[in-house]
Amino acid sequence: MATNLECPKCGSELDVSGRSPGAIIRCACGNLSAVPKRAHWGSLRGVALSLGLLFLCPCVGVLTAIAIPNYKKFPVRSKQAECKANLRALYKAQRHHHAEHGAFEPRILKAGFVPEHGNRYAYFTGPGPLVTRDTVDEAATPPTVPEDAGGIGVDRSRDERRRAVTLTDLPGWVSRQVGVSGTCPDCDVTLACAGDIDIDATVDVWLISTKPLKDEDGETVPPGTPVNVVNDVDN
Numbered sequence: 001m002a003t004n005l006e007c008p009k010c011g012s013e014l015d016v017s018g019r020s021p022g023a024i025i026r027c028a029c030g031n032l033s034a035v036p037k038r039a040h041w042g043s044l045r046g047v048a049l050s051l052g053l054l055f056l057c058p059c060v061g062v063l064t065a066i067a068i069p070n071y072k073k074f075p076v077r078s079k080q081a082e083c084k085a086n087l088r089a090l091y092k093a094q095r096h097h098h099a100e101h102g103a104f105e106p107r108i109l110k111a112g113f114v115p116e117h118g119n120r121y122a123y124f125t126g127p128g129p130l131v132t133r134d135t136v137d138e139a140a141t142p143p144t145v146p147e148d149a150g151g152i153g154v155d156r157s158r159d160e161r162r163r164a165v166t167l168t169d170l171p172g173w174v175s176r177q178v179g180v181s182g183t184c185p186d187c188d189v190t191l192a193c194a195g196d197i198d199i200d201a202t203v204d205v206w207l208i209s210t211k212p213l214k215d216e217d218g219e220t221v222p223p224g225t226p227v228n229v230v231n232d233v234d235n
Helices: 038-101 136-140
Strands: 004-006 013-015 024-026 032-034 122-124 130-133 151-155 179-183 186-195 204-209 227-230
Touching (some): 038 186, 038 204
Antiparallel strands (some): 024 032, 122 151, 122 186
16 A cells, blocks of 8 residues: 655655544645545545645736736737837937937928838827828828828728827827927927827827936936836726
8 A cells, every 4th residue: 555645746755654534744845735535545646736736726826816917918018119119210310300400300201200101109299280091092102291290190001990199189298298399409309109009098108308308107217218108008
C-alpha cells in the first residue's frame, strides 16, 4: 500500500504513514493536502490536487482581476501610439516652419503635415475647418479644402463607426490652448490630437507645445513632449 502523497504544488513526496484519512499535511512549500480514504489510495494525486487548487484559486482570481483589464487596454494604448508619433511629426514640421519663416503656422496643410490615411485621431493646429476623410473618394483624391483649415479629421472612409471629432469636442480649457500664441517670432504653438478610441462618451486628447504644459495630475511636462490631458483609456 502506498504511504506517500505527492504535493500538487511543488511535487514533493509527503509521508502519510500512520495518519488517518482526512488528516491535513502541510508541505514545506506551504501547501495543504488531505490524506484520502484507504479505498482511494490510487487517486491520491487527484485528491491532493483538488485541495491544492482550493487554496490556490483565490490567488488566481486576484491575478485574473488584474490581468484581464490590462489586456483589454493593450489595443487601446497601441492606438495612442499613433497620436504621439504624429504629434511629434507635426511639432517637428512647425519648428522647421518657424526656422524658415520666423513664425508658426496655424493652417495645418501649410505647415507641411499630412498624416497617413487610416488615422484614428483628428489633428489640430488651431481653429478653422477640417480636412475631412469621411469617404473613400476623399481618401483617394482629397477635395479642395479651405486655405485656413486648422485640422485634419479622423479617417472614417474605411470604418464609418469611427467618431468624427472636431476642436469643439475638446474640453474648453483644452481647445483654448490650441494654436499660435504670442507675437512671432517670440511666439509659441500648441498642437492637439483627439479621438474616440474605445467607443464611449470620452474623447482621448493629447497636446504638444513649444512651452511647458501640465498633465492630468498637474505635473509639468517639458516642451516638445506629448502629454495626455484627457485619458480615454482609464475613463
